Amino acid sequence: MNKTFGLPDAIYRYLLSESLREPEILHKLREETAKDPMARMQIAPEQGQFMALLVQLICAKKCIEIGVFTGYSSLCVALALPFDGKIIACDVSKDWTQIARRYWQEAGVVQKIDLRLAPALKTLDALLAENQAGTFDFAFIDADKENYLAYYECCLKLLRRGGLIAIDNTLWSGRVAEPDNHETETVALREFNSKLHHDQRITLSLLPIADGLTLALKL
Numbered sequence: 666m667n668k669t670f671g672l673p674d675a676i677y678r679y680l681l682s683e684s685l686r687e688p689e690i691l692h693k694l695r696e697e698t699a700k701d702p703m704a705r706m707q708i709a710p711e712q713g714q715f716m717a718l719l720v721q722l723i724c725a726k727k728c729i730e731i732g733v734f735t736g737y738s739s740l741c742v743a744l745a746l747p748f749d750g751k752i753i754a755c756d757v758s759k760d761w762t763q764i765a766r767r768y769w770q771e772a773g774v775v776q777k778i779d780l781r782l783a784p785a786l787k788t789l790d791a792l793l794a795e796n797q798a799g800t801f802d803f804a805f806i807d808a809d810k811e812n813y814l815a816y817y818e819c820c821l822k823l824l825r826r827g828g829l830i831a832i833d834n835t836l837w838s839g840r841v842a843e844p845d846n847h848e849t850e851t852v853a854l855r856e857f858n859s860k861l862h863h864d865q866r867i868t869l870s871l872l873p874i875a876d877g878l879t880l881a882l883k884l
């Protein structure tokens with residue numbers, strides 16, 4: 666299935682066949698998740714590989730993920746982290762994260778991942794209250810779209826200068842560009858994109874990879 670929105674199928678197949686280096690464990694997780702009716706919530710494999718590259722590029726050690734689902738993105742990041750790297754993984758679903766945990770274990774990275782089963786804003790507030798602002802290298806936001814701005818503001822505080830936030834689904838299958846679409850999530854993403862466009866605290870890039878991936882580098 667073509668996960669990079671707008672790319673012709675033949676080119677997408679070429680891109681995967683000539684550049685995807687998906688470890689067997691990630692492939693297995695993708696196959697298991699495909700059986701779930703919510704499988705579309707999983708990030709694209711080429712996006713996972715790209716995020717792993719970003720993590721290596723900025724020499725990240727301390728990461729936060731908002732929205733774990735069955736663990737594909739956290740596993741990509743965990744595999745790219747050094748042995749003493751850490752991810753705080755936020756989600757509210759026990760069922761989905763049980764699948765994630767099984768794969769983290771099998772991949773030998775479970776010790777790098779600190780799963781927090783709670784509304785993410787509570788976890789983020791707790792981290793800020795523990796004086797962890799300015800200590801994170803990388804954040805990935807991929808959860809309920811209505812809270813994106815709130816997640817972003819907390820992550821920006823938690824990040825060090827030069828730290829990177831990646832935000833998923835910012836093109837929302839193109840719905841953000843349809844003026845007549847007033848669905849709650851579309852409106853939230855449109856406002857989010859507009860806010861970041863004018864945010865002078867970051868360097869910005871919105872990439873048309875998968876369903877749109879925004880990168881915000883903290884200045």
Ligand code: CA
Binds near residue numbers: 807834
């Ligand atoms: Ca997503």
